Amino acid sequence: MIFDQMNFRSSLKVGVFVDAENIKYNGGYQMRYDILRKFAIRDGGFPLRLETYMANDPERAREDAEYRKKSLTYQQMVRDFGWKISVKEVRRYTDDDGNITTKANADLDLAVALMLQAPQLDQILLVTGDGDFMEVVTALQNKGCRVELIGFKNVSKQLQKQVDAFYSGFLIPDLLPVPYEPRNEWGSSGSCVRGVCSKWFPEKGYGFLRFINRIDPNLWITDPREYDSPYTSVFCHANEIADEVTEEMLLSRDVILEFYLQQSEQRDDSWIANNVRLAFSVNR
Numbered sequence: 001m002i003f004d005q006m007n008f009r010s011s012l013k014v015g016v017f018v019d020a021e022n023i024k025y026n027g028g029y030q031m032r033y034d035i036l037r038k039f040a041i042r043d044g045g046f047p048l049r050l051e052t053y054m055a056n057d058p059e060r061a062r063e064d065a066e067y068r069k070k071s072l073t074y075q076q077m078v079r080d081f082g083w084k085i086s087v088k089e090v091r092r093y094t095d096d097d098g099n100i101t102t103k104a105n106a107d108l109d110l111a112v113a114l115m116l117q118a119p120q121l122d123q124i125l126l127v128t129g130d131g132d133f134m135e136v137v138t139a140l141q142n143k144g145c146r147v148e149l150i151g152f153k154n155v156s157k158q159l160q161k162q163v164d165a166f167y168s169g170f171l172i173p174d175l176l177p178v179p180y181e182p183r184n185e186w187g188s189s190g191s192c193v194r195g196v197c198s199k200w201f202p203e204k205g206y207g208f209l210r211f212i213n214r215i216d217p218n219l220w221i222t223d224p225r226e227y228d229s230p231y232t233s234v235f236c237h238a239n240e241i242a243d244e245v246t247e248e249m250l251l252s253r254d255v256i257l258e259f260y261l262q263q264s265e266q267r268d269d270s271w272i273a274n275n276v277r278l279a280f281s282v283n284r
Contacts, residue, residue, distance in 0.1 A: 019053060115140075126149050
Protein backbone atom coordinates (compact mmCIF):
# COMPACT_ATOMS: atom_id res chain seq x y z
CA MET A 1 0.00 0.00 0.00
CA ILE A 2 1.38 3.43 -1.02
CA PHE A 3 1.35 6.08 1.71
CA ASP A 4 -0.65 9.09 0.53
CA GLN A 5 0.91 12.07 2.31
CA MET A 6 -1.67 14.58 1.08
CA ASN A 7 -4.60 12.49 2.32
CA PHE A 8 -2.84 12.06 5.65
CA ARG A 9 -2.43 15.80 6.02
CA SER A 10 -6.01 16.56 5.10
CA SER A 11 -7.24 14.04 7.68
CA LEU A 12 -5.45 15.83 10.52
CA LYS A 13 -7.98 17.25 12.96
CA VAL A 14 -6.60 20.48 14.36
CA GLY A 15 -7.67 22.45 17.42
CA VAL A 16 -6.56 26.01 18.19
CA PHE A 17 -7.02 27.45 21.69
CA VAL A 18 -6.16 31.07 22.45
CA ASP A 19 -5.54 32.56 25.88
CA ALA A 20 -6.51 35.99 24.55
CA GLU A 21 -5.87 38.03 27.69
CA ASN A 22 -2.40 36.59 28.17
CA ILE A 23 -1.55 37.33 24.54
CA LYS A 24 -3.05 40.83 24.65
CA TYR A 25 -0.86 41.94 27.54
CA ASN A 26 2.30 40.19 26.34
CA GLY A 27 2.98 41.68 22.92
CA GLY A 28 0.17 40.12 20.89
CA TYR A 29 -2.27 43.04 20.85
CA GLN A 30 -4.06 43.18 17.44
CA MET A 31 -3.14 39.58 16.59
CA ARG A 32 -4.98 38.58 13.41
CA TYR A 33 -7.23 35.56 13.87
CA ASP A 34 -7.55 34.92 10.14
CA ILE A 35 -3.77 34.53 9.83
CA LEU A 36 -3.68 32.39 12.98
CA ARG A 37 -6.23 30.02 11.44
CA LYS A 38 -4.20 29.83 8.23
CA PHE A 39 -1.05 29.06 10.19
CA ALA A 40 -2.73 26.32 12.22
CA ILE A 41 -3.79 24.39 9.11
CA ARG A 42 -0.65 25.01 7.03
CA ASP A 43 -0.20 21.22 6.76
CA GLY A 44 -3.60 20.89 5.11
CA GLY A 45 -5.41 19.82 8.28
CA PHE A 46 -9.03 20.54 9.15
CA PRO A 47 -9.73 23.15 11.86
CA LEU A 48 -12.12 21.10 13.99
CA ARG A 49 -11.98 23.47 16.99
CA LEU A 50 -11.15 27.20 16.93
CA GLU A 51 -11.65 28.65 20.38
CA THR A 52 -10.52 31.89 22.01
CA TYR A 53 -11.03 32.96 25.60
CA MET A 54 -11.54 36.70 26.02
CA ALA A 55 -12.36 39.03 28.89
CA ASN A 56 -15.19 41.53 29.10
CA ASP A 57 -15.69 44.24 31.70
CA PRO A 58 -19.49 44.54 32.18
CA GLU A 59 -19.16 47.48 34.56
CA ARG A 60 -17.08 49.44 32.08
CA ALA A 61 -19.40 48.43 29.24
CA ARG A 62 -22.35 49.95 31.09
CA GLU A 63 -20.52 53.24 31.56
CA ASP A 64 -18.46 53.46 28.37
CA ALA A 65 -20.43 53.17 25.12
CA GLU A 66 -17.27 53.31 22.99
CA TYR A 67 -15.72 50.39 24.86
CA ARG A 68 -18.94 48.38 24.50
CA LYS A 69 -19.13 49.09 20.77
CA LYS A 70 -15.49 48.21 20.10
CA SER A 71 -15.75 44.98 22.09
CA LEU A 72 -18.83 43.80 20.24
CA THR A 73 -17.41 44.78 16.84
CA TYR A 74 -14.14 42.99 17.51
CA GLN A 75 -15.87 39.84 18.74
CA GLN A 76 -18.08 39.76 15.67
CA MET A 77 -15.05 40.07 13.39
CA VAL A 78 -13.38 37.12 15.13
CA ARG A 79 -16.57 35.07 14.85
CA ASP A 80 -16.71 35.85 11.13
CA PHE A 81 -13.38 34.02 10.80
CA GLY A 82 -15.01 30.90 12.26
CA TRP A 83 -13.97 31.16 15.89
CA LYS A 84 -15.94 30.30 18.98
CA ILE A 85 -15.53 32.98 21.64
CA SER A 86 -15.82 32.23 25.33
CA VAL A 87 -16.15 35.43 27.38
CA LYS A 88 -14.92 35.65 30.94
CA GLU A 89 -16.30 38.58 32.92
CA VAL A 90 -13.85 40.87 34.69
CA ARG A 91 -14.29 40.84 38.45
CA ARG A 92 -13.11 43.55 40.86
CA TYR A 93 -11.62 42.88 44.26
CA THR A 94 -10.91 45.41 47.02
CA ASP A 95 -8.22 44.71 49.59
CA ASP A 96 -8.06 45.96 53.19
CA ASP A 97 -6.35 49.18 52.07
CA GLY A 98 -9.07 49.99 49.57
CA ASN A 99 -6.97 49.09 46.51
CA ILE A 100 -9.01 47.69 43.63
CA THR A 101 -7.69 44.92 41.41
CA THR A 102 -9.35 43.28 38.44
CA LYS A 103 -9.19 39.67 37.31
CA ALA A 104 -10.61 37.69 34.41
CA ASN A 105 -8.60 34.49 34.40
CA ALA A 106 -9.83 31.88 31.91
CA ASP A 107 -7.03 29.36 32.52
CA LEU A 108 -9.29 26.77 34.13
CA ASP A 109 -11.96 27.05 31.42
CA LEU A 110 -9.31 26.71 28.71
CA ALA A 111 -7.62 23.76 30.40
CA VAL A 112 -10.93 21.90 30.77
CA ALA A 113 -11.78 22.51 27.11
CA LEU A 114 -8.38 21.22 26.02
CA MET A 115 -8.77 17.98 27.97
CA LEU A 116 -12.35 17.40 26.81
CA GLN A 117 -11.54 18.04 23.14
CA ALA A 118 -8.23 16.13 23.02
CA PRO A 119 -9.74 12.72 22.11
CA GLN A 120 -11.15 14.23 18.90
CA LEU A 121 -7.95 16.04 17.87
CA ASP A 122 -4.64 15.03 16.32
CA GLN A 123 -2.88 18.36 16.70
CA ILE A 124 -3.36 21.29 19.06
CA LEU A 125 -2.04 24.81 18.67
CA LEU A 126 -1.98 26.58 22.02
CA VAL A 127 -1.58 30.36 21.94
CA THR A 128 -0.31 31.62 25.29
CA GLY A 129 2.84 32.24 27.27
CA ASP A 130 1.52 31.00 30.59
CA GLY A 131 3.61 28.29 32.23
CA ASP A 132 0.56 27.12 34.20
CA PHE A 133 -0.35 25.01 31.14
CA MET A 134 2.70 22.74 31.57
CA GLU A 135 0.82 19.82 33.11
CA VAL A 136 -2.04 20.17 30.63
CA VAL A 137 0.38 20.04 27.70
CA THR A 138 2.04 16.93 29.11
CA ALA A 139 -1.35 15.25 29.55
CA LEU A 140 -2.34 16.12 25.97
CA GLN A 141 0.87 14.64 24.61
CA ASN A 142 0.31 11.48 26.64
CA LYS A 143 -3.07 11.19 24.94
CA GLY A 144 -1.33 11.19 21.55
CA CYS A 145 -1.81 14.83 20.55
CA ARG A 146 0.94 16.87 18.98
CA VAL A 147 1.03 20.22 20.80
CA GLU A 148 2.45 23.38 19.21
CA LEU A 149 2.81 26.73 20.94
CA ILE A 150 2.68 30.35 19.78
CA GLY A 151 3.65 33.16 22.13
CA PHE A 152 5.00 36.68 22.01
CA LYS A 153 6.61 38.14 25.16
CA ASN A 154 7.08 36.54 28.58
CA VAL A 155 6.67 33.00 27.29
CA SER A 156 7.50 30.33 29.86
CA LYS A 157 10.81 28.66 28.98
CA GLN A 158 9.65 25.39 30.51
CA LEU A 159 6.52 25.45 28.36
CA GLN A 160 8.59 26.12 25.23
CA LYS A 161 10.71 23.05 25.98
CA GLN A 162 7.72 20.81 26.73
CA VAL A 163 5.71 21.44 23.56
CA ASP A 164 6.49 19.71 20.27
CA ALA A 165 7.19 23.02 18.52
CA PHE A 166 7.34 26.65 19.57
CA TYR A 167 6.89 29.60 17.22
CA SER A 168 7.36 33.24 18.09
CA GLY A 169 4.26 35.14 17.00
CA PHE A 170 6.48 38.06 16.01
CA LEU A 171 8.03 35.97 13.22
CA ILE A 172 4.88 34.58 11.60
CA PRO A 173 4.11 36.60 8.45
CA ASP A 174 1.31 39.15 9.03
CA LEU A 175 0.15 37.56 12.31
CA LEU A 176 0.97 40.80 14.07
CA PRO A 177 0.48 43.95 11.96
CA VAL A 178 3.21 46.56 11.60
CA PRO A 179 1.31 49.53 13.09
CA TYR A 180 3.20 52.23 11.21
CA GLU A 181 2.96 50.35 7.88
CA PRO A 182 -0.80 49.72 7.40
CA ARG A 183 -0.36 48.52 3.80
CA ASN A 184 2.69 46.40 4.47
CA GLU A 185 3.16 43.50 2.01
CA TRP A 186 5.33 41.11 3.99
CA GLY A 187 8.27 39.82 1.97
CA SER A 188 8.03 42.25 -0.93
CA SER A 189 10.58 44.92 -1.77
CA GLY A 190 10.20 47.88 0.60
CA SER A 191 8.18 45.89 3.13
CA CYS A 192 8.89 45.65 6.85
CA VAL A 193 9.49 42.15 8.24
CA ARG A 194 10.73 40.55 11.47
CA GLY A 195 13.45 37.95 11.69
CA VAL A 196 16.57 36.79 13.49
CA CYS A 197 20.28 37.02 12.80
CA SER A 198 21.50 33.71 11.39
CA LYS A 199 25.19 34.63 10.92
CA TRP A 200 27.27 37.58 12.03
CA PHE A 201 30.94 38.36 11.38
CA PRO A 202 32.00 41.11 13.84
CA GLU A 203 35.45 41.53 12.31
CA LYS A 204 33.95 42.08 8.85
CA GLY A 205 31.06 44.28 9.93
CA TYR A 206 28.32 42.35 8.21
CA GLY A 207 26.20 39.25 8.46
CA PHE A 208 22.92 37.67 7.42
CA LEU A 209 19.40 37.88 8.78
CA ARG A 210 16.66 35.33 8.21
CA PHE A 211 12.89 35.71 8.04
CA ILE A 212 9.89 33.52 7.22
CA ASN A 213 8.61 34.65 3.82
CA ARG A 214 5.42 32.58 3.76
CA ILE A 215 3.23 30.37 5.92
CA ASP A 216 4.28 26.90 4.87
CA PRO A 217 4.30 23.28 6.16
CA ASN A 218 8.10 23.17 5.81
CA LEU A 219 8.99 25.50 8.66
CA TRP A 220 11.41 22.83 9.88
CA ILE A 221 13.62 23.50 6.83
CA THR A 222 15.36 26.52 8.33
CA ASP A 223 18.23 26.70 5.83
CA PRO A 224 17.23 29.29 3.20
CA ARG A 225 19.50 27.58 0.67
CA GLU A 226 17.18 24.58 0.57
CA TYR A 227 14.70 24.73 -2.30
CA ASP A 228 11.64 23.94 -0.14
CA SER A 229 12.58 26.29 2.69
CA PRO A 230 10.06 29.05 3.50
CA TYR A 231 12.92 31.15 4.91
CA THR A 232 14.78 33.93 3.11
CA SER A 233 18.32 35.09 3.83
CA VAL A 234 19.03 38.85 3.87
CA PHE A 235 22.45 40.53 3.76
CA CYS A 236 22.96 43.08 6.53
CA HIS A 237 25.74 45.66 6.88
CA ALA A 238 26.64 46.99 10.34
CA ASN A 239 25.87 50.54 9.21
CA GLU A 240 22.16 49.63 8.94
CA ILE A 241 21.86 48.43 12.54
CA ALA A 242 20.43 50.68 15.25
CA ASP A 243 22.70 51.59 18.17
CA GLU A 244 20.50 49.68 20.62
CA VAL A 245 21.32 46.39 18.87
CA THR A 246 24.64 45.07 20.20
CA GLU A 247 26.87 42.37 18.73
CA GLU A 248 25.89 40.13 21.64
CA MET A 249 22.24 40.49 20.61
CA LEU A 250 23.06 39.62 17.02
CA LEU A 251 24.56 36.33 18.18
CA SER A 252 21.36 35.34 20.03
CA ARG A 253 18.36 33.68 18.37
CA ASP A 254 16.20 35.03 21.19
CA VAL A 255 16.55 38.54 19.76
CA ILE A 256 13.96 39.43 17.15
CA LEU A 257 14.82 42.17 14.69
CA GLU A 258 12.56 44.33 12.57
CA PHE A 259 13.89 45.62 9.25
CA TYR A 260 13.00 46.74 5.74
CA LEU A 261 13.75 44.70 2.63
CA GLN A 262 15.58 46.05 -0.39
CA GLN A 263 16.28 44.04 -3.50
CA SER A 264 19.97 43.76 -4.37
CA GLU A 265 21.14 45.61 -7.47
CA GLN A 266 23.68 42.87 -8.18
CA ARG A 267 21.32 39.87 -8.03
CA ASP A 268 17.54 39.80 -8.48
CA ASP A 269 17.14 36.93 -6.02
CA SER A 270 19.15 38.60 -3.22
CA TRP A 271 17.96 40.91 -0.47
CA ILE A 272 19.52 43.65 1.66
CA ALA A 273 18.30 44.74 5.10
CA ASN A 274 17.74 48.43 5.84
CA ASN A 275 16.94 50.24 9.10
CA VAL A 276 17.48 47.22 11.33
CA ARG A 277 16.16 47.72 14.86
CA LEU A 278 15.21 45.71 17.91
CA ALA A 279 11.70 44.27 17.86
CA PHE A 280 11.98 42.07 20.95
CA SER A 281 14.56 40.43 23.19
CA VAL A 282 13.84 37.91 25.94
CA ASN A 283 16.67 39.44 27.91
CA ARG A 284 14.92 42.82 28.18
